[in-house]
Amino acid sequence: MNAKKAFEWLLDKSRDIAYLQSMKALLIWDQHTFAPPKGLHHRADQIAAITRLIHSRITDPKRGDMLREVEGTDLVKDASSVEAVNVREWRRSFDRATKIPESLAGEISRASSEGETVWEIARPLNDWNSLRPHLERLVNLKREEASLLGFGKEPYNALLDDFEPGETAANIELVFSKLREPLVELLKKIMCSSTRPDTSVVHRHFPRSGQQAFEKYALKQIGFDFKAGRVNTSAHPFSAFIGPGDVRITTRYDESSFTMAFFSSLHEAGHAFYELGLPQEHWGTPMGQAISHGIHESQSRIWEKLVGTSLGFWKYFYHETRRQFSALREVSLDVFHSAVNDVNPSLIRTEADEITYNLHVMLRFELELALIRQDLSVVDLPEAWNKKMKSYLGLTPPDYSSGVMQDIHWSGG
Amino acid sequence: MNAKKAFEWLLDKSRDIAYLQSMKALLIWDQHTFAPPKGLHHRADQIAAITRLIHSRITDPKRGDMLREVEGTDLVKDASSVEAVNVREWRRSFDRATKIPESLAGEISRASSEGETVWEIARPLNDWNSLRPHLERLVNLKREEASLLGFGKEPYNALLDDFEPGETAANIELVFSKLREPLVELLKKIMCSSTRPDTSVVHRHFPRSGQQAFEKYALKQIGFDFKAGRVNTSAHPFSAFIGPGDVRITTRYDESSFTMAFFSSLHEAGHAFYELGLPQEHWGTPMGQAISHGIHESQSRIWEKLVGTSLGFWKYFYHETRRQFSALREVSLDVFHSAVNDVNPSLIRTEADEITYNLHVMLRFELELALIRQDLSVVDLPEAWNKKMKSYLGLTPPDYSSGVMQDIHWSGG
Numbered sequence: 001m002n003a004k005k006a007f008e009w010l011l012d013k014s015r016d017i018a019y020l021q022s023m024k025a026l027l028i029w030d031q032h033t034f035a036p037p038k039g040l041h042h043r044a045d046q047i048a049a050i051t052r053l054i055h056s057r058i059t060d061p062k063r064g065d066m067l068r069e070v071e072g073t074d075l076v077k078d079a080s081s082v083e084a085v086n087v088r089e090w091r092r093s094f095d096r097a098t099k100i101p102e103s104l105a106g107e108i109s110r111a112s113s114e115g116e117t118v119w120e121i122a123r124p125l126n127d128w129n130s131l132r133p134h135l136e137r138l139v140n141l142k143r144e145e146a147s148l149l150g151f152g153k154e155p156y157n158a159l160l161d162d163f164e165p166g167e168t169a170a171n172i173e174l175v176f177s178k179l180r181e182p183l184v185e186l187l188k189k190i191m192c193s194s195t196r197p198d199t200s201v202v203h204r205h206f207p208r209s210g211q212q213a214f215e216k217y218a219l220k221q222i223g224f225d226f227k228a229g230r231v232n233t234s235a236h237p238f239s240a241f242i243g244p245g246d247v248r249i250t251t252r253y254d255e256s257s258f259t260m261a262f263f264s265s266l267h268e269a270g271h272a273f274y275e276l277g278l279p280q281e282h283w284g285t286p287m288g289q290a291i292s293h294g295i296h297e298s299q300s301r302i303w304e305k306l307v308g309t310s311l312g313f314w315k316y317f318y319h320e321t322r323r324q325f326s327a328l329r330e331v332s333l334d335v336f337h338s339a340v341n342d343v344n345p346s347l348i349r350t351e352a353d354e355i356t357y358n359l360h361v362m363l364r365f366e367l368e369l370a371l372i373r374q375d376l377s378v379v380d381l382p383e384a385w386n387k388k389m390k391s392y393l394g395l396t397p398p399d400y401s402s403g404v405m406q407d408i409h410w411s412g413g
Numbered sequence: 414m415n416a417k418k419a420f421e422w423l424l425d426k427s428r429d430i431a432y433l434q435s436m437k438a439l440l441i442w443d444q445h446t447f448a449p450p451k452g453l454h455h456r457a458d459q460i461a462a463i464t465r466l467i468h469s470r471i472t473d474p475k476r477g478d479m480l481r482e483v484e485g486t487d488l489v490k491d492a493s494s495v496e497a498v499n500v501r502e503w504r505r506s507f508d509r510a511t512k513i514p515e516s517l518a519g520e521i522s523r524a525s526s527e528g529e530t531v532w533e534i535a536r537p538l539n540d541w542n543s544l545r546p547h548l549e550r551l552v553n554l555k556r557e558e559a560s561l562l563g564f565g566k567e568p569y570n571a572l573l574d575d576f577e578p579g580e581t582a583a584n585i586e587l588v589f590s591k592l593r594e595p596l597v598e599l600l601k602k603i604m605c606s607s608t609r610p611d612t613s614v615v616h617r618h619f620p621r622s623g624q625q626a627f628e629k630y631a632l633k634q635i636g637f638d639f640k641a642g643r644v645n646t647s648a649h650p651f652s653a654f655i656g657p658g659d660v661r662i663t664t665r666y667d668e669s670s671f672t673m674a675f676f677s678s679l680h681e682a683g684h685a686f687y688e689l690g691l692p693q694e695h696w697g698t699p700m701g702q703a704i705s706h707g708i709h710e711s712q713s714r715i716w717e718k719l720v721g722t723s724l725g726f727w728k729y730f731y732h733e734t735r736r737q738f739s740a741l742r743e744v745s746l747d748v749f750h751s752a753v754n755d756v757n758p759s760l761i762r763t764e765a766d767e768i769t770y771n772l773h774v775m776l777r778f779e780l781e782l783a784l785i786r787q788d789l790s791v792v793d794l795p796e797a798w799n800k801k802m803k804s805y806l807g808l809t810p811p812d813y814s815s816g817v818m819q820d821i822h823w824s825g826g
Contacts, residue, residue, distance in 0.1 A: 019462040022455070023436055030439060034447075038641040039659025042435070046656065049432040228451040243459065246452025 003076075006069035007083055010090055011285060013063060018284030020054045022243045029240035029248055031113065032120075033232045044113035051109035058097040067091055082287050089286030092165065099148045108141045112413040119411035120235045128382060128400040131411065136378045138413045139371050146372060156372045163293040169369055176362050184392065187355050190343045197338035202258040204327035211253055214324045215265050218317060222303070224269050228276065236408035237264045237350065239271040244280050247272040258325070259340060260351055263304050267350075270303030271296060305354055309341050345393035347402045359392040364407075416489075419482035420496055423503055424698060426476060431697030433467045435656045442653035442661055444526065445533075446645045457526035464522035471510040480504050495700050502699030505578065512561045521554045525826040532824035533648045541795060541813040544824065549791045551826045552784050559785060569785045576706040582782055589775050597805065600768050603756045610751035615671040617740035624666055627737045628678050631730060635716070637682050641689065649821040650677045650763065652684040657693050660685040671738070672753060673764055676717050683716030684709060718767055722754050758806035760815045772805040777820075 001009075024047060031043050067090060070076060076084040097105075115134040122130040146155035156169045212231075220226065234250035241247050249268035253261045274296055282288030290296050307313055314321075314337050321336070322328045328336065343353040349360040367384055370376035376384055385404040389395050397403030414422075437460060444456050480503060483489060489497040510518075528547040535543040559568035569582045625644075633639065640658075647663035654660050662681035666674045687709055695701030703709050720726055727734075727750050734749070735741045741749065756766040762773035780797055783789035789797055798817040802808050810816030 016462065019459055023440065023459060023463065026439060026443060027436065030443065034643060034645075035655075036639065036641050036643055036659055036661075038638070039655060039657070042656035042658055046432055046436060049429065050436065225451070226449065228449050230447060230449055232447075242448075242452060243455035244452070245455055246449055248449075 001066075001069055003070045003073035006066040007075060007087070010063065010066050010070070011086070013057065013060070014086070014090065014286075015284035017054060017057045020050060020057065022241075024050045024054065025240050025242050028113075029242065031116070032234040032236075032238065033250060040113075040117045044110050044117065047113045048106045048110040052102050052106040055097060055100070055102050055105040058093055059102070063090070063094055064098070067094060082282070086286050089289075096149060096162070099150065100145060101148075104141070104144065104148070108138075108145065108413055111137050111141055112411075115411035115413065116408055119405070119408055123235070123401050123405050126399045126401045126405070128405060131405060132378055135381070135410055138410070139378055142413060143372060143374075156369050159372065165292060167294075172365060176365065179358060180362060180392075183355055183358055187343065187345065187359075187393075190355065191345075197342045198335055199339045199342045199344070201328065201331045201335060202339045203256055204258075204325075206255055206258045206325055206327060208253045208255055210324050211255075211258070211261050214321060215251070215262060217320060217324075218262070219265065219269055221317070222266075222269065222307075224272065225276070229272055231265065237268055238408075239268045239275070241275045244283050247275050257351075258328075263308055263340075264350060266308040267300045267304035270300035273303070274299040309337075309354075311337055314340070345395055347389070347395055347397050348406055350407075356393060363388045363392060368410075414479075414482055416483045416486035419479040420488060420500070423476065423479050423483070424499070426470065426473070427499070427503065427699075428697035430467060430470045433463055433470065435654075437463045437467065438653050438655050441526075442655065444529070445647040445649075445651065446663060453526075453530045457523050457530065460526045461519045461523040465515050465519040468510060468513070468515050468518040471506055472515070476503070476507055477511070480507060495695070499699050502702075509562060509575070512563065513558060517554070517557065517561070521551075521558065521826055524550050524554055525824075528824035528826065529821055532818070532821055536648070536814050536818050539812045539814045539818070541818060544818060545791055548794070548823055551823070552791055555826060556785060556787075569782050572785065578705060580707075585778060589778065592771060593775060593805075596768060596771055600756065600758065600772075600806075603768065604758075610755045611748060612752045612755045612757070614741065614744045614748060615752045616669055617671075617738075619668055619671045619738055619740060621666045621668055623737050624668075624671070624674050627734060628664070628675060630733060630737075631675070632678065632682055634730070635679075635682065635720075637685065638689070642685055644678065650681055651821075652681045652688070654688045657696050660688045670764075671741075676721055676753075677763060679721040680713045680717035683713035686716070687712040722750075722767075724750055727753070758808055760802070760808055760810050761819055763820075769806060776801045776805060781823075 027043065027047050027050065031040065031047075035043055067087065070083075070087050071091070076087050078084055079088075111134065115131075115138055118131055118134050122128070142159060143155065146158040149155075149158035149161075151158035151161070154169050157167075160167050160169060160172075215231065216226075219231070228245045229247045229249065232248065232250045233252060235252065237249070237251050239247065239249045249265065249272055251261045251265045251268065274290065278288050278290065280288070314333060318333045318336060322331070341353075343355045345356050346352055349357065349364075352360050363385070366388065367376065367381065370384070371378070371381070382400060382404045386396055389397060389403065440456065440460050440463065444453065444460070448456055480500065483496075483500050484504070489500050491497060492501075524547065528544075528551055531544055531547050535541070555572060556568065559571040562568075562571035562574075564571035564574070567582050570580075573580050573582065573585075628644065629639075632644070642660045642662065645661065645663045646665060648665065650662070650664050652660065652662045662678065662685055664674045664678045664681065687703065691701050691703070693701070727746060731746045731749060735744070754766075756768045758769050759765055762770065762777075765773050776798070779801065780789065780794065783797070784791070784794070795813060795817045799809055802810060802816065
């Protein structure tokens with residue numbers, strides 16, 4: 001077989017795997033939006049089954065043979081050609097996956113679905129004891145995965161590499177160590193300033209139906225295509241990339257806050273725009289996929305923060321905002337714009353401002369790293385969380401729900 | 414390998430296949446409820462991909478080997494044992510599927526998804542010309558499938574066998590021929606009777622929200638578990654069996670009719686009850702599956718007709734119905750009960766009464782049979798439809814939408 005033929009074969013298999021992955025995306029989207037509670041056990045089984053299937057496809061020894069047929073040939077000489085990029089990334093995923101047995105891949109997937117389901121029930125009940133064993137199971141499974149991937153002394157790097165190819169814990173620690181002090185200093189200055197925005201104006205009564213109508217209007221205006229996507233409600237906002245022409249976002253509403261749902265929707269729309277902007281002709285191959293979670297998140301943060309809290313944005317939208325919400329009728333653009341730019345330490349990451357958000361991220365990174373390094377055990381996690389919250393933001397969560405249990409991510413592995 | 418081990422292997426593969434089938438059920442449910450229009454092309458691709466995958470699993474030659482290991486052994490001596498029933502049905506599906514190449518299975522699936530999508534757009538527009546080529550393609554594909562399955566002179570039997578194992582066109586023709594005349598006679602008598610119910614009372618204004626609330630109440634009362642299912646809206650009502658604890662139904666609303674959505678929901682609930690009543694411990698094996706489409710339909714019709722239009726049912730529910738709808742405040746139980754038991758030829762099957770429903774079914778059976786026998790071509794289908802409607806029910810559809818294009822089923826193959 002020649003290199004060209006082997007490449008075509010790999011391309012074909014890549015699309016096959018992508019169809020399976022896009023089915024998994026729908027299973028997960030439905031799990032968090034519409035699946036009835038008694039069907040969630042079956043859903044975890046379904047997701048585990050498709051994860052095992054995807055894993056077995058990715059690790060098919062024939063893929064290894066075909067990769068060897070292409071690698072080093074003229075077809076991939078130009079490192080930035082479509083062929084070279086795809087082959088490089090296929091190799092990366094093949095090498096990673098072949099280190100993980102199918103049974104472990106299925107087990108992690110099941111633990112992840114089950115963890116998320118337990119989180120959805122336990123968080124509103126502040127029920128840390130129900131969630132704890134699931135987190136312990138997940139930390140153990142991820143440690144096992146990391147040790148099989150074999151990244152030497154820092155197993156965290158093995159896991160990180162799946163989200164940010166080439167990134168290391170040491171490098172992130174370096175960046176964060178330079179940011180931490182100045183951010184804490186800046187925060188102190190802002191908190192001591194005599195000019196403070198009146199944030200009460202965005203915490204009046206904002207009826208859910210009005211929030212949904214305004215959100216739909218704004219999303220349409222910034223280019224979200226409702227014929228190629230949808231907005232639903234879920235316990236934790238997320239985006240689901242089902243495939244070309246089908247990118248969905250979710251949000252959650254609080255009638256006593258204008259900012260929570262709206263900026264979360266802008267954030268998720270940023271993720272959706274990035275996905276919809278990927279080259280469709282390369283769908284199902286690495287060339288058509290997001291390059292890293294960091295880049296993805298940069299797109300969502302641009303919409304949420306750089307665009308969404310700018311004066312230009314609200315000069316355009318505020319007329320409609322005020323029309324929609326009687327609570328804002330007497331509030332001027334300036335007062336409103338200041339309110340949505342407020343900096344103030346708060347317990348919940350997804351509602352945090354531009355300064356404190358970074359501290360929320362650092363806190364999670366440090367705790368995750370400690371868990372994987374076995375410097376911290378899950379049973380001590382709430383205390384460690386609260387200690388860092390006190391040190392970075394001066395706050396102590398009154399309960400687990402607004403502390404260690406606020407995000408879904410750890411429950412999903 | 415001994416028979417017991419081979420049986421265990423087959424059991425394992427049967428569950429693997431069932432997980433794939435339950436993913437396909439979710440893909441189809443989502444296609445008709447929430448998928449954005451621009452994502453439907455990708456959805457057809459996804460469904461074709463999983464159909465090919467299921468087909469390749471069912472036709473795995475190793476399944477043939479394993480079946481031969483078990484067949485004729487003591488393990489399956491008792492024909493009604495779990496082992497014998499499963500082996501018999503695995504053999505049936507293996508023999509059917511191995512006659513169909515994977516490419517044709519995928520092609521039929523794609524034509525089916527695309528046909529349904531076109532139907533959903535074309536029906537409200539009365540656009541027969543857009544749908545016609547899709548039906549032609551499907552008829553050709555189904556003819557090809559039938560000829561590969563090889564059921565001799567009557568290719569329709571090959572297709573029928575998938576829905577009603579062992580049933581034949583000749584037998585159905587015999588049953589229908591005995592029923593047709595007496596039904597038409599009975600209908601004539603009813604139409605000439607001087608006692609006619611006042612059906613106007615169920616065609617007043619019934620707000621959608623009230624219909625949804627009453628439907629939810631009634632479904633709960635008859636035992637539909639909203640923790641193990643849900644109700645959504647779709648262009649054509651259907652049920653989706655996602656798996657244990659997850660059985661979903663859909664309906665469609667018309668504010669000028671009480672009967673359309675309500676009895677359709679009762680019908681679909683009947684399907685759901687049957688699925689939820691199947692033995693869960695046998696999920697993923699023939700022992701845990703519906704025995705035939707006819708039996709399934711009998712359960713839905715029992716709830717829709719035998720229970721749902723009975724006096725006992727309305728003695729229990731009518732108090733709440735009247736409370737919910739101001740249009741019924743002055744309508745007595747007797748008048749209402751007569752109205753929902755009205756017999757009257759009408760164009761739409763799903764809204765038909767107990768007598769004329771059978772004539773609707775006969776009409777479809779006869780036309781289908783003629784299409785597969787090549788006695789009728791798709792281009793002549795609307796005329797043939799209208800001719801039979803005139804002959805059986807004395808009606809002529811004013812347009813395609815309420816005639817040949819009313820049901821989704823042909824568009825789905």
